[in-house]
Amino acid sequence: MKGYDNLGLNHGIVLDLPLREASGLITHDIAKPHHIATLTGPPTWTDVLAEGIGPSDLGILQLNGVNQYLQIPGADTLDLDFTGDFTVAAWVYPIYTAAAMVIMCRNTTGVDGWCMFLFDNPALGPLLSLRTNQGGPAPGYTECYAAGFTDSEWQLVGFSRDSAGLSATAYRNGSPVTTVLGPGGMIDPVACGAANKLLIGVQDGEAISHFAGYKWRPRAWPWKLSDVDWLTLFALTKHWFGVV
Amino acid sequence: MTSRGYALSRYELVRVLTAYQGITTADGAADGSTLIDSTLIGRNDFVTGKTILIMFGDAQDEDLGAVGFASGTGTITVEPVGFSAQIVAGTIFRILNISSVETRLAIIIALLGGGGAIFAMLNAILTLTETGGIVTTTGPGTEDNVYINDAPAGVFRPNLVTLDTSDLAGGETVTVRVRYRITAGGTARLKGAPVIFAGVQAEPMKDIELQPNRFGVVVTIEGTADVDYDWEVHFEG
Numbered sequence: 248m249k250g251y252d253n254l255g256l257n258h259g260i261v262l263d264l265p266l267r268e269a270s271g272l273i274t275h276d277i278a279k280p281h282h283i284a285t286l287t288g289p290p291t292w293t294d295v296l297a298e299g300i301g302p303s304d305l306g307i308l309q310l311n312g313v314n315q316y317l318q319i320p321g322a323d324t325l326d327l328d329f330t331g332d333f334t335v336a337a338w339v340y341p342i343y344t345a346a347a348m349v350i351m352c353r354n355t356t357g358v359d360g361w362c363m364f365l366f367d368n369p370a371l372g373p374l375l376s377l378r379t380n381q382g383g384p385a386p387g388y389t390e391c392y393a394a395g396f397t398d399s400e401w402q403l404v405g406f407s408r409d410s411a412g413l414s415a416t417a418y419r420n421g422s423p424v425t426t427v428l429g430p431g432g433m434i435d436p437v438a439c440g441a442a443n444k445l446l447i448g449v450q451d452g453e454a455i456s457h458f459a460g461y462k463w464r465p466r467a468w469p470w471k472l473s474d475v476d477w478l479t480l481f482a483l484t485k486h487w488f489g490v491v
Numbered sequence: 492m493t494s495r496g497y498a499l500s501r502y503e504l505v506r507v508l509t510a511y512q513g514i515t516t517a518d519g520a521a522d523g524s525t526l527i528d529s530t531l532i533g534r535n536d537f538v539t540g541k542t543i544l545i546m547f548g549d550a551q552d553e554d555l556g557a558v559g560f561a562s563g564t565g566t567i568t569v570e571p572v573g574f575s576a577q578i579v580a581g582t583i584f585r586i587l588n589i590s591s592v593e594t595r596l597a598i599i600i601a602l603l604g605g606g607g608a609i610f611a612m613l614n615a616i617l618t619l620t621e622t623g624g625i626v627t628t629t630g631p632g633t634e635d636n637v638y639i640n641d642a643p644a645g646v647f648r649p650n651l652v653t654l655d656t657s658d659l660a661g662g663e664t665v666t667v668r669v670r671y672r673i674t675a676g677g678t679a680r681l682k683g684a685p686v687i688f689a690g691v692q693a694e695p696m697k698d699i700e701l702q703p704n705r706f707g708v709v710v711t712i713e714g715t716a717d718v719d720y721d722w723e724v725h726f727e728g
Contacts (some may be wrong), residue, residue, distance in 0.1 A: 248611075248727055252621045267728070269642035269707075275622040283624050294642060305644040482610040487644065 251277065256476045261326045261343060262445070262467040264317075268292075269306040269317045274317070278466075280326055284447065288315030295425045295487060298461065301401060302393030305463065305487040312344040312459025314447035319385055320342065323402070324445040327353050328360070328438050332471040335363050335377075336418070336480065337447075338488065340461040343367040343398050347456040351465050354380050357387030359437040363406060364456060365396055373397060375424075376414050377406040379436035389434045393417035393424040399460075401488035403481050410435055420490060421481025463487075510541065511586040516565070518580050523550065523573035524558060531565035538567055540590050547581040549576035557586070589709035617648060622724035626703060630716035635667065638710040638724045641672075641679075647728030649701035652710050655721040656688050657695035664689040665714030679709050701726075 251257055269292050276282035291309040295301035298309070304433040310316065325364075337350055347366050354360025359380050365373045376392040396404060396419060408415040413432030417424045443451060447465050450456035464484070472480070483490070511531075519525040526543070538560040545553050553575060559568035578584070597656065626635050638652050659665060667686045670679040699710055712720060 249616050249618050251618050254618075257574050267643070271636060271639060271641075273624075275624055277620050277622045281623050292642075294644070303644055304642070306642055326497065483614060486611065486614060 254260060256468075256472060256478075256479055258379045260466060260468050263481065264447075264466070265464050266292075266306050266308055266462075269294075275348060282319050282323060282445075284317040284319050286315075287318055287453075289403075290315040290317070290448070291440075293461075295461075300461065301487075301488040303487045303489075307461045307463045309461050310448045310456045310458045312342070312348070314457065316446060316457060318447070318453070319445040320409070320441075321353075321439065323446050324353060326469070327445050327467055328440065329353075329467075329469060330435050330438050331410040332469070333361070334405060334407045334468040334470065334472040335361075335466070336403065336472075336477075337465040338401060338403050338463040338484065339365075339458075340360060340401050341365055341373070341396070341398060341458070342453070342460040343373060344459040345451070345456060348456060348458040348460075349446065349450045349456045350458060350462075351445070351447050351467070352451060353439060353441055353443050354378070354436070354452050355439065356380060357385070358382045358442050360439040361408075361436045362450070363404075364450070365370040365458075367398075368394075371384065375404050375406075375417050375419070377408065377417070377433070379408070379433055381434050381437050389431055390429045391417070391426050391433055393413050393419070393426045395424060401490050403406065403490075404455060405466075405472075405477075407473075408433060409471055418472075420485070421478040423477070497580065502713075505544065505585065505587065505674050508587045508589055509535065509585045510588045512546075513584060515578055515580050515582045515584065519578040520573070520640040521577050522576060523569075523577055524571070525566050525568050525573075526578040527564065527566050527580075528584075529565045531560075531567075532560060533564065534565075536560045536562065538586055542589045543567060544587055545574060545578065546585060548579065548582045550574035550582075551689075552576060554587070556590075617727035619725065619727050621725050622721060623721065626712060626722060628665065628712060628714045628716055628718045628720070629725055631713065634711035634713045636709060637667075637712055637720070637722050639708070640704075640728075641709065642709050642728065643705065643707065645696045646703065646705045647726060648703045649708055649724065649726040649728075651701060652699040652722060652724045653713070654697045654699065655695055656692045656697055658719045659688060659690065659692055659695070659714075660718075663689045663715035663718055665712050665720070666720065667697070668711050668713070669699060669701065670709045670711070671702070671704055675703075675706055677706065679707050683689075 352362035448458035516529040555569040672679040
């Protein structure tokens with residue numbers, strides 16, 4: 248037996264939704280904060296094998312890209328109100344049905360908070376983007392992106408955000424990906440307080456940029472995961488999806 | 492007729508991968524850690540990091556990574572321990588375009604990640620994990636889920652659900668039930684008699700012990716409406 252908190256990359260983790268319930272309208276966080284995410288829509292409980300997208304019976308959620316997502320109240324997610332270093336990650340199997348599909352966010356666009364999303368750029372192909380919002384002059388945010396986040400394929404995606412370096416690095420399947428920073432780099436997001444929910448699979452406002460496809464285990468840390476941490480995270484979970 | 496396919500294939504591979512072939516011009520170190528080829532004097536260091544294959548002599552067919560090259564003397568230093576014998580003058584050797592570092596990295600990665608041998612074993616070890624929440628009872632006639640793992644990906648070990656009944660007041664009751672599913676796609680069935688707690692509890696923390704499972708487990712409570720129960724579960728999975 249090994250202990251969850253004894254794994255270095257789980258130190259201080261503030262969100263970890265392994266989706267073990269497999270039924271019902273809520274799912275529980277196995278990180279210490281014990282967040283409870285509500286399924287809105289709701290997304291469909293299913294598993295990797297049943298969907299024909301991998302070798303295991305791992306429970307996952309299918310989101311329809313129209314009206315399905317997960318949410319946790321703003322007052323319960325103050326620990327996800329990142330304003331410095333942070334890391335966000337999730338296994339996703341995107342099916343691009345809209346230009347932008349939010350993986351996870353806690354923000355008001357152009358005002359405060361952060362947002363990780365996929366963007367199917369006609370010229371550059373599918374991108375993974377991170378936005379930090381500062382308010383002020385339009386657009387009120389800074390942004391970075393990386394290319395190669397393919398359609399209809401399982402991939403571990405996320406960002407390690409470096410406050411001191413005004414930067415962020417995108418990761419795909421445990422490896423860093425060339426990340427293009429916008430003008431001014433990635434400036435610290437402004438705190439949202441309790442105003443914004445944590446949303447998984449939809450943009451703030453809960454009306455647009457719904458995620459279409461499958462998701463597993465969204466996670467968040469209030470610190471910057473290293474390259475080794477990302478490799479470990481990938482190696483510990485890739486077998487569920489048959490990804491090498 | 493004896494097949495020579497293997498030998499020919501190996502020869503072709505070595506030939507294609509050869510960056511340089513030479514003959515040592517002086518004896519290397521007695522411990523087999525160096526070889527000397529004066530033809531290489533003055534050459535750029537295209538050697539370090541590549542693989543040295545000995546073609547002749549006591550160390551024939553042995554290969555090691557080159558870790559150093561002295562252009563002034565044409566001396567190649569190989570990985571520690573060295574070849575099994577001194578590489579004496581007149582030994583044919585080849586420098587192969589196979590990065591010894593990469594070769595070893597590939598092995599390490601195969602063990603750790605790519606092939607996943609070590610991680611596969613680590614992943615098969617169950618991890619003690621915890622979660623919890625709060626359940627507010629709907630009322631008599633309705634079972635509210637406390638802990639549910641309805642379709643686990645594989646065998647796991649739910650250990651214990653702890654239920655805090657401190658919000659239970661006089662005249663109020665709560666019934667705890669545990670159900671297991673023991674076949675794929677089967678029905679989760681009640682195991683053991685439901686446990687009833689009535690009124691104020693002198694020891695409000697209640698333990699519900701659980702058993703290893705592969706197909707699903709559900710712990711529910713049913714009781715007086717609008718009573719809050721904090722709960723926590725530990726499981727290995």
